[in-house]
Amino acid sequence: MSLTKEESILEVRNLRTSFFTDEGEVKAVDGVDFSIEKGKTLGIVGESGSGKSITSLSILRLLQEPVGRIKEGEVIFKGEDLLKKSKKQMMAIRGNNISMIFQEPMTSLNPTLTCGEQIAESIRIHQKLNKKKAWEKSVEMLKLVGIPSPEKRAKQYPFELSGGMRQRVMIAISLACNPELLIADEPTTALDVTIQAQILELIKKLQEDMGTSLMIITHDLGVVAEMCDKVAVMYCGKVVEYADVKTVFTDPKHPYTIGLLNSVPKHDEDVEGDLAIITGSVPSPFNLPSGCSFAPRCPSAKEICHATLPELAETSDGDKVRCWIYTDQWEKEGEAVSRHE
Amino acid sequence: MDHQPQLETMAVNPARVGNSKAIRMKSFYKKLAKNKAAMVGAFIVIVFSLLAIFAPLLAPYDPTEMQLSKKLETPSSEHWLGTDDKGRDILSRLLYGSRISLTVGILSTLLGALTGIILGVVAGYYGRWVDSLIMRICDVLLAFPGILLALAIVSVLGASTTNVIIAVAFYAIPTFARIVRGSTLTVKKLEYIDAIKAMGARDTRIIIKHILPNVLSPIIVQSTLYIASAIITASALSFLGMGTKPPTPEWGTMLAQGRSYVAQAPHITLFPGLVILLVVVGFNLFGDGLRDALDPKTKK
Amino acid sequence: ACGGNGTSGNESKPEADDDESSESASGELVFVTPSDAPTLDPHGQNDTASNTATSQILERLTDYAEDGTVVPLLATEFDNIDDTTWEFKLREDVKFHDGSDFNAEAVKMSLDRILDPKLASPKAVILNMISEVVVIDDYTVHIKTEEPFAPMPAHLAHNAGSIIAPSAIEEENNGGTKIDENPIGTGPFKFKEWNRGAEIKFDKNEDYWGEVPSFDSISIKVVPEQSTRVAMLETGEANIMLVGASDVERVEAMDKIEIDRVRGTRMDYVSFNLNKPPYDDVKVRQAIAMAIDKEDVVKGILDGQGIPAVGPLAPNVIGNSQDLEPLPYDVDAAKELLAEAGHPDGFKTTIYVNEGSKERADIAELVQAQLAPIGIEVEIEVIEWATFLEKTGAGEHELFVLGWTTVTGDADYGLYALFHSSQHGDPGNRSFYNNPKADELLDKGRTSTDQDERNAAYAELSEILVEEAPMVYLHHPDFVHGTNGIESGLFVNFGGTPFFKGVKLAN
Amino acid sequence: MSDQALLEVKELKQYFPIKGGVFGRTVNHVKAVDDVSFTVNEGETVSIVGESGCGKSTTGRAILRLDNPYSGNIYFQGEDLVSLSKSQMRKKRKDLQIIFQDPYASLNPRQTVSQILEEAMEIQKVIPKKDRRKKITELLETVGIGAHQIDRYPHEFSGGQRQRIGIARALSVDPKLIVCDEAVSALDVSIQAQVLNLLKDLQRKFKLTYLFISHDLGVVRHISDRIIVMYLGKIVEVADKKSLFNQPRHPYTQALLSAIPSTNITERRERIILTGDVPSPIDPPAGCRFHTRCPLAFDRCAKEEPKLMSVSGSGYQQVACHLTEESKA
Amino acid sequence: MIGVTLAVFLMMHLIPGDAAKIMAGENANPEQIEQMRENLGLNEPLYQQYFSFIGNAVQGDLGNSIRTSRAVTSEIFDSRFWITVQLALVGTVLAVIFGLLAGIISATRKYSFADVSLMVIALFGLSMPNFWLGIMLIYLFSVNLGWFPVAGWGTWEHMILPAITLGTAGAAIIARMTRSSMLEVMDQDYIRTAYAKGVSDKLVIYKHGLRNALIPVVTVVGLQFGTLLGGAVITETVFAVNGLGRLVIDSIRAHDFPMVQGTILVCAVLFVVVNTMVDISYRLLNKRIDLN
Numbered sequence A: 001m002s003l004t005k006e007e008s009i010l011e012v013r014n015l016r017t018s019f020f021t022d023e024g025e026v027k028a029v030d031g032v033d034f035s036i037e038k039g040k041t042l043g044i045v046g047e048s049g050s051g052k053s054i055t056s057l058s059i060l061r062l063l064q065e066p067v068g069r070i071k072e073g074e075v076i077f078k079g080e081d082l083l084k085k086s087k088k089q090m091m092a093i094r095g096n097n098i099s100m101i102f103q104e105p106m107t108s109l110n111p112t113l114t115c116g117e118q119i120a121e122s123i124r125i126h127q128k129l130n131k132k133k134a135w136e137k138s139v140e141m142l143k144l145v146g147i148p149s150p151e152k153r154a155k156q157y158p159f160e161l162s163g164g165m166r167q168r169v170m171i172a173i174s175l176a177c178n179p180e181l182l183i184a185d186e187p188t189t190a191l192d193v194t195i196q197a198q199i200l201e202l203i204k205k206l207q208e209d210m211g212t213s214l215m216i217i218t219h220d221l222g223v224v225a226e227m228c229d230k231v232a233v234m235y236c237g238k239v240v241e242y243a244d245v246k247t248v249f250t251d252p253k254h255p256y257t258i259g260l261l262n263s264v265p266k267h268d269e270d271v272e273g274d275l276a277i278i279t280g281s282v283p284s285p286f287n288l289p290s291g292c293s294f295a296p297r298c299p300s301a302k303e304i305c306h307a308t309l310p311e312l313a314e315t316s317d318g319d320k321v322r323c324w325i326y327t328d329q330w331e332k333e334g335e336a337v338s339r340h341e
Numbered sequence B: 001m002d003h004q005p006q007l008e009t010m011a012v013n014p015a016r017v018g019n020s021k022a023i024r025m026k027s028f029y030k031k032l033a034k035n036k037a038a039m040v041g042a043f044i045v046i047v048f049s050l051l052a053i054f055a056p057l058l059a060p061y062d063p064t065e066m067q068l069s070k071k072l073e074t075p076s077s078e079h080w081l082g083t084d085d086k087g088r089d090i091l092s093r094l095l096y097g098s099r100i101s102l103t104v105g106i107l108s109t110l111l112g113a114l115t116g117i118i119l120g121v122v123a124g125y126y127g128r129w130v131d132s133l134i135m136r137i138c139d140v141l142l143a144f145p146g147i148l149l150a151l152a153i154v155s156v157l158g159a160s161t162t163n164v165i166i167a168v169a170f171y172a173i174p175t176f177a178r179i180v181r182g183s184t185l186t187v188k189k190l191e192y193i194d195a196i197k198a199m200g201a202r203d204t205r206i207i208i209k210h211i212l213p214n215v216l217s218p219i220i221v222q223s224t225l226y227i228a229s230a231i232i233t234a235s236a237l238s239f240l241g242m243g244t245k246p247p248t249p250e251w252g253t254m255l256a257q258g259r260s261y262v263a264q265a266p267h268i269t270l271f272p273g274l275v276i277l278l279v280v281v282g283f284n285l286f287g288d289g290l291r292d293a294l295d296p297k298t299k300k
Numbered sequence C: 001a002c003g004g005n006g007t008s009g010n011e012s013k014p015e016a017d018d019d020e021s022s023e024s025a026s027g028e029l030v031f032v033t034p035s036d037a038p039t040l041d042p043h044g045q046n047d048t049a050s051n052t053a054t055s056q057i058l059e060r061l062t063d064y065a066e067d068g069t070v071v072p073l074l075a076t077e078f079d080n081i082d083d084t085t086w087e088f089k090l091r092e093d094v095k096f097h098d099g100s101d102f103n104a105e106a107v108k109m110s111l112d113r114i115l116d117p118k119l120a121s122p123k124a125v126i127l128n129m130i131s132e133v134v135v136i137d138d139y140t141v142h143i144k145t146e147e148p149f150a151p152m153p154a155h156l157a158h159n160a161g162s163i164i165a166p167s168a169i170e171e172e173n174n175g176g177t178k179i180d181e182n183p184i185g186t187g188p189f190k191f192k193e194w195n196r197g198a199e200i201k202f203d204k205n206e207d208y209w210g211e212v213p214s215f216d217s218i219s220i221k222v223v224p225e226q227s228t229r230v231a232m233l234e235t236g237e238a239n240i241m242l243v244g245a246s247d248v249e250r251v252e253a254m255d256k257i258e259i260d261r262v263r264g265t266r267m268d269y270v271s272f273n274l275n276k277p278p279y280d281d282v283k284v285r286q287a288i289a290m291a292i293d294k295e296d297v298v299k300g301i302l303d304g305q306g307i308p309a310v311g312p313l314a315p316n317v318i319g320n321s322q323d324l325e326p327l328p329y330d331v332d333a334a335k336e337l338l339a340e341a342g343h344p345d346g347f348k349t350t351i352y353v354n355e356g357s358k359e360r361a362d363i364a365e366l367v368q369a370q371l372a373p374i375g376i377e378v379e380i381e382v383i384e385w386a387t388f389l390e391k392t393g394a395g396e397h398e399l400f401v402l403g404w405t406t407v408t409g410d411a412d413y414g415l416y417a418l419f420h421s422s423q424h425g426d427p428g429n430r431s432f433y434n435n436p437k438a439d440e441l442l443d444k445g446r447t448s449t450d451q452d453e454r455n456a457a458y459a460e461l462s463e464i465l466v467e468e469a470p471m472v473y474l475h476h477p478d479f480v481h482g483t484n485g486i487e488s489g490l491f492v493n494f495g496g497t498p499f500f501k502g503v504k505l506a507n
Numbered sequence D: 001m002s003d004q005a006l007l008e009v010k011e012l013k014q015y016f017p018i019k020g021g022v023f024g025r026t027v028n029h030v031k032a033v034d035d036v037s038f039t040v041n042e043g044e045t046v047s048i049v050g051e052s053g054c055g056k057s058t059t060g061r062a063i064l065r066l067d068n069p070y071s072g073n074i075y076f077q078g079e080d081l082v083s084l085s086k087s088q089m090r091k092k093r094k095d096l097q098i099i100f101q102d103p104y105a106s107l108n109p110r111q112t113v114s115q116i117l118e119e120a121m122e123i124q125k126v127i128p129k130k131d132r133r134k135k136i137t138e139l140l141e142t143v144g145i146g147a148h149q150i151d152r153y154p155h156e157f158s159g160g161q162r163q164r165i166g167i168a169r170a171l172s173v174d175p176k177l178i179v180c181d182e183a184v185s186a187l188d189v190s191i192q193a194q195v196l197n198l199l200k201d202l203q204r205k206f207k208l209t210y211l212f213i214s215h216d217l218g219v220v221r222h223i224s225d226r227i228i229v230m231y232l233g234k235i236v237e238v239a240d241k242k243s244l245f246n247q248p249r250h251p252y253t254q255a256l257l258s259a260i261p262s263t264n265i266t267e268r269r270e271r272i273i274l275t276g277d278v279p280s281p282i283d284p285p286a287g288c289r290f291h292t293r294c295p296l297a298f299d300r301c302a303k304e305e306p307k308l309m310s311v312s313g314s315g316y317q318q319v320a321c322h323l324t325e326e327s328k329a
Numbered sequence E: 001m002i003g004v005t006l007a008v009f010l011m012m013h014l015i016p017g018d019a020a021k022i023m024a025g026e027n028a029n030p031e032q033i034e035q036m037r038e039n040l041g042l043n044e045p046l047y048q049q050y051f052s053f054i055g056n057a058v059q060g061d062l063g064n065s066i067r068t069s070r071a072v073t074s075e076i077f078d079s080r081f082w083i084t085v086q087l088a089l090v091g092t093v094l095a096v097i098f099g100l101l102a103g104i105i106s107a108t109r110k111y112s113f114a115d116v117s118l119m120v121i122a123l124f125g126l127s128m129p130n131f132w133l134g135i136m137l138i139y140l141f142s143v144n145l146g147w148f149p150v151a152g153w154g155t156w157e158h159m160i161l162p163a164i165t166l167g168t169a170g171a172a173i174i175a176r177m178t179r180s181s182m183l184e185v186m187d188q189d190y191i192r193t194a195y196a197k198g199v200s201d202k203l204v205i206y207k208h209g210l211r212n213a214l215i216p217v218v219t220v221v222g223l224q225f226g227t228l229l230g231g232a233v234i235t236e237t238v239f240a241v242n243g244l245g246r247l248v249i250d251s252i253r254a255h256d257f258p259m260v261q262g263t264i265l266v267c268a269v270l271f272v273v274v275n276t277m278v279d280i281s282y283r284l285l286n287k288r289i290d291l292n
């Protein structure tokens, strides 16, 4: 299954983003490739610090320059490289063609503007509607995201709303201009499960209604399983596995994905005894191991894993995995060596 | 004048205290050392402290000796910075003056900070009526416009170096108390305080071992900034004739006394003015730098 | 507060217009002074600020001419008709500012008022030799004294002899507005308003009996900062100011500024409180006097704008003797004296000095510096003027710096109030000096009509005063006024009081 | 459940005053925990689950008297902790410990690991001074931190390691009961699993009793024997693990369970999506607190507060719901 | 407010030394002192004195000045109070305008030449003794350039230099405050949200950034007002403005206790009032406060 420009709305190729700090360069995103098909949902999972958020910010070029910089790569949106666009062109795309929902509903809304104003703002910018029209549209949006008595709520400030409502307002903002692509960075992490269920349901419904493509960032494998069509698993700034959602949950390839799936305590099945675990912890971004970043924690790592970084390569069933195991090389290597710190 | 730089400094941000200690401690010195402005500030402060300490060795003349025949001399090889309206050597007076001005600045800040810290920690830790009471007192103190409080205190106690220190210190109390209270409140909420409480630790132990060290950094920053404004407040008191007594070569007094000669002998006000400016700027830069270095959020 | 800002903004606009229009007509004279007058009652505090202000609106029977002689003012002539009676013939065409007539009755009321023990005027000392004022007819009064009193006309020329309108006095006596706020006189200017602490305003008196002033009004502005005053003079915002010695050179060098210098009868001194140890010991006093270098004071502090004092009297005071032998400047001797007095290591003391006078503050500092070598540690306390007078009058001081101007130009005035034991405290003897011999000589100088006899008495007295040193006589400063925007006509008498009536403003 | 109750919480209420008005008077209360009773037996793990703000932490803190309870009793080994004086309580603290959520905020950044542990021992005087160092090394070894790291500062450790240090501190005084307040919530899944395994290990080794506070039902299912479900300051259901997960009785529990996104891709269940938000604990709804969001609510729910009642079933289960009551009747 | 009156009262009454003695003079005999004490009501118990002081103060009676024997309230409110309020207001306005401008420019061009030089200027403004600045301004603008009158009060020209003198430190503080507050705000999540909506840089800075950055600045302005009142003592002395500040210092020097008591009380009350107003506007500006 190869991805071609015609069917994908967004294609990220070899994206590399670094932060230049006092302590040195942090390669937050270090070679990321994936694509999103029109109307479909891509999930990006990975542990904290694996570069999920930075990937999404890089796409919209919202990084804090000059500390964070996109070093190379391409972000092809509808056939055009966003990284080559001017600032002005980017402004026209943001919020209009591509919009974004952030993790923290508490802090992502401006506390000094009413919810209505904040929704209306992007409508006025992109659709050039007058104040009154924009306001009406924003009330409509609030209704759409399921906020009761939207006229009243539109005049309220974010602090007057609960977390779930705020996230709905965020969704209303991001969907106000019918974007073709919606990026949701951990849209429900800060919410309770019952609220999370509401929000996920809402996103799913709106996506179906509007035909929006969706990119969901999360560390919750359950969310991925429920929402996505495709999954990219990230580890230390790299995509280690990129596959169909079914494949990932039924037949994970990368040892990290396998470990991850096993270490989640499940609420709907009994696990007797201890959880299977991944030993060790995520390496410091300043001090990444050479070769495969997961090698020090990998139960099956061999010499080559410590020495050389594998490519994100297609396996026989169409998945992409960044692991030596699925290469011809593997057989030639010797016994597994573990190098725990 | 008596600025209120306390408003500029942050109370401890709950997220910053424990959370980013990691980046903090390690890179604190690095950051400080990298901050050129802070290093300039530190340099100025250190140089003046040394000058103050070694003033008797360095000063070419007796700072109070008048040579009326040599009054208002412009800078020369004999008197590097010239002489004042009574023929006293300005350099010597400035050198000796650094002892007084720095003492006034530092002692009053220390005194005020110490009282403020105690009040603030007690108020913040115990809360309830203790907190209300202490904060009301601070509000009352703050309600007296800056220098008026100092003036009133000096006028009651009489004008002298000691009383100036007391007056300026008095004004510092609510400032510090508020900051410390704020920090204490945030630190108090941190889980390690609960953990140690759950261990069965006494309040005194918690306050001294666990709260104080963690509220100290904003205080240190505040102190350096306050020293600067204390020096200026002291000089304002001198201007109003309520500061240190002549012939004490306090900088503010020198500046205040020389002001009649602004036109014919600008050097006698220029130098004290410059020195005050320099030291105050020095403390301010250093304080700012400290703050930035202690604040993990600053990048670059 | 927004409203307040708005309205006052509106208020201030027309005021500004007013100022300009009146200025273009014939103008306002601005005199700047470091401190406000404590009172506008000519019988109140005896200080420069009050005297300067009241001298413009109230007049006296006599006046001092430029050469120091006494000339008639509200009187047309005066005569000594017997040993103890002076006859004054009065001007007949004079009216007070309120329109009432000036006459003998008014003179009697005013003089009786200042002599009234209930009023306890600090200036009573100047006229308290008067035993009775007798109205002979509408325009003739007899002023009687117990003893013969030679300098009577000179004393009446002093501000204390100001004649206040009877209506004002009656009003005060009836519990109405005090003279302090309602000074009605016959002078070339009349009181308009007094914004305490800031400004006193006088308008010209259109009905003045003499030559009506050429300009509209006087504003006496209080500007505490010396450098601000100088700046105001320089920009022409102020027309006249008394220039401190330290600024003379600089002010003289300024473009538009004229300098008016008058040799004064003033003597600046450092006084002791003889009621307080250790100053009750003459040796301590002498020691201090000998430790202070007067040459230094004149050169260093007066910038040469004055002369060192040998005794209590300036050379232009009648009855002074300049061949006195002053206590020498001798630090070693001073130390010895101090040791003899039982203070070999010196002691600590406080010196009071009034705020607003840089010269006196400097003197205080100099004294501080010069007493340091003999072990006396002096602390300087700067006090607001009115309080300063109060405190020193009440004898709360140890040392203080002050000046005394012999406003009558006569030795009696220069010495009596300062040294007579009847004058302790507020009247002038703030050192609380008490010496029967001195009292005797002072009385003799006062009563004798023979000028030679008087001179002899004053010479002897001066020697005693130098020896006993109830104060350190420092110097006699010149009165230097800087003027800007004034063509002519400023008259400053030897007492330093400026008179503005003859001033012609430049255009 | 034959064991003797180690901890018995009776009618615990925790109201926090809300100050307001000009004079800072108490104008209202946050009814964070409102009449909660339960027991914890020796050696078992009891979990409290519920949505944010339902009073889980408050309950834990009240038990440890980190905040003094508003009313109610807490019997620990038969002794009422609420009635103890401050200094008596201080001695008791040896037996009751707590592990916190935030691995960053729960350690004093200015103390080294050994200082942190030593201070704990010093306060409770459990171990003579000379033996402490040895004990510290042992403890760290137990929680999986090498002895060579004994003199490091917290910031030199990763989140999971820090959580281990927190556990070591709690263990250093040989407690009987440990309250784990979201002890693994802040950790990444791979690390969370490590810590969970450790906690289980330690329980076996030291015969610990856990009161485990969490909002993650997956974690809860993994570690607990019995589970308490709270909603808005009240207990709505208490049950042993099996009963709760296999046959949740309370509509809230059911909704909660179904709301969790499952990684089980093959078997999709029907989800119950609740409407609305959790009401404010300042003015909780009358009657059953869940009735405003309950899909099955009927008249009685708004009027009458349901009592916690045992239901018959395979195991131990108590529910506070009129529905179960009525179906029983 | 009660605390303020109590503090003023205690300051004047519990000071070392007997007010009556100080007022009657050192040489006064015991009867005189007793008389003075009676006049001042000093032989009543302290709490009673306090209540009568409060009672009178509430009725607008702060006693009579010892120096001028006029009512303290009329001395204060006839003109002086308004002059100082005007001065402080103009000073505040200047400080706010220049402080904000400088702060915004600095924050938006972080580390640029403009930023660095503005912050250096602000630092100097902060470090400059008030009186020195005042004298320098007089020499520069009045004497040398002749733009403004040297001293006095009445027209707007008179106000400029004192207001600048008074406002400089405030402007410096506000500038620094605005800058750091602005930088902090620009780091917030909702700014990122705004950018993600496609809002232009300018709009993000002014609509989203500044509005939030102003919140802490407003409190500073309120507190600054108090500092300004204090600074008035100096400014009014230098520029010969007959306001409250001069009255305070003159009264302090003259040991005119009722006057000192009255003026300080009025200043403190004014300060409290201004801060209450600031508090209210703060609430309007930022409704989040209600939550806490």
Ligand SMILES: Nc1ncnc2c1ncn2[C@@H]1O[C@H](COP(=O)(O)OP(=O)(O)OP(=O)(O)O)[C@@H](O)[C@H]1O
Pocket: A019, A020, A021, A026, A027, A028, A029, A046, A047, A048, A049, A050, A051, A052, A053, A054, A055, A064, A067, A068, A219, A285
């Ligand atoms: N402003 C910054 N300066 C320096 N490093 C940064 C900055 N922002 C992020 N990083 C680093 O980039 C890496 C990736 O961060 P990112 O925010 O993308 O992680 P994430 O996968 O979104 O994690 P989380 O699940 O915690 O949100 C991390 O190692 C982080 O430390």
Ligand SMILES: Nc1ncnc2c1ncn2[C@@H]1O[C@H](COP(=O)(O)OP(=O)(O)OP(=O)(O)O)[C@@H](O)[C@H]1O
Pocket: D016, D017, D030, D031, D032, D050, D051, D052, D053, D054, D055, D056, D057, D058, D059, D215, D281
């Ligand atoms: N000290 C306090 N003062 C006032 N209200 C409080 C206090 N502590 C907690 N609360 C309130 O009590 C309620 C319960 O809080 P608690 O922390 O127990 O919830 P929780 O179940 O632990 O939630 P979470 O899952 O978010 O930790 C909340 O509404 C909270 O706002």
Ligand SMILES: [Mg+2]
Pocket: A052, A053, A054, A185, A186
């Ligand atoms: Mg992220």
Ligand SMILES: [Mg+2]
Pocket: D056, D057, D058, D181, D182
């Ligand atoms: Mg909790």
Ligand code: NI
Pocket: C001, C002, C003
């Ligand atoms: Ni207003």
